[in-house]
Amino acid sequence: MSKPLKNPPTYMINSVDHALRVAAMLQLEGELTLSEVAERLGVARSTAHRLLAMLVYRDFAVQDDRRLYRAGPVLELAAHSPSAASRLRAAALPHLHRVVGVLDESANVVVRTGDTVRFIASVECSQALRVGSREGMVFPAHRTTAGLLLLAELTDEELEAVYPPERYAGRPTERPDLARLRTELARVRRKGFAVNQGRSERGVVAVGVPIRGPDGNALASLSVSMPSGRYDKHRLPSLVDTLTRAAGAVEADLAQSP
Structure with missing residues (x-):
């Protein structure tokens, strides 16, 4: 039997998991609204806002003047063709x-x-x-x-x-x-x-x-x-x-x- 490659960790940290999922979404898809992020994660808008604020703070995301979030400098190399x-x-x-x-x-x-x-x-x-x-x-x-x-x-x-x-x-x-x-x-x-x-x-x-x-x-x-x-x-x-x-x-x- 093959060795499993993607077992969830024993002590899964949901906030980290959510942040990583948002980063992957921005990397793959480009612009997202706060509401879209909240809906995709199945969390409240306030929770999504806190996650996005931390990603912005660490340069994984940026928010433009239309209040849309997109991949930040850390992800920019992978964000050229979403x-x-x-x-x-x-x-x-x-x-x-x-x-x-x-x-x-x-x-x-x-x-x-x-x-x-x-x-x-x-x-x-x-x-x-x-x-x-x-x-x-x-x-x-x-x-x-x-x-x-x-x-x-x-x-x-x-x-x-x-x-x-x-x-x-x-x-x-x-x-x-x-x-x-x-x-x-x-x-x-x-x-x-x-x-x-x-x-x-x-x-x-x-x-x-x-x-x-x-x-x-x-x-x-x-x-x-x-x-x-x-x-x-x-x-x-x-x-x-x-x-x-x-x-x-x-x-x-x-x-x-x-």
Whole structure:
């Protein structure tokens, strides 16, 4: 069984978690209002205001004359091009909510950057036992459903460039076996979807499909995550069908947006 990568800390500090989530939102999406931050975190406006004030004080955020918050100097290198992720997230969110409404499992949109993937949108289901929000979190690409789908788009040469041996000097065990990975990616390409059973997080199963741009290339992955005890392989065709329909709807909305 694979080692879990993202167990919550034993003593989780909610204020720190909230501040880090806000920083990730600003980094990925650009401008946000106080109300948007409060709604996304599920906290009172006064709490959101205190969090934002501290981020501004430490230069993780700035507030402009329109009273909008955006990434500050500390995050500015990553804030130069937030529009693509923001546009994708805005297009995907309504469809994530519909997927959750149909399947009653948590749903996500994930993008790849190099050898990692980042969750840019996450909607939790209402079940007591559920996979929590992964929004803003980063995982090794080859250990996730989304990563497998997006790495499957690469040529052998491009895959080599993502995993050069020199990048993993001193930590060779973190570099995947490329021969084995290529075999797995070929299977993902052939099927058009990916299933991850406990590979990135113990006790979690995820099923995903790609979201494609007008040129046919995969921009992101749309996936559903659930506790492994609730996964039934006989439901896989219906899960994939629901996700494929939702991904097609996101693609259509993206094509129509400015």
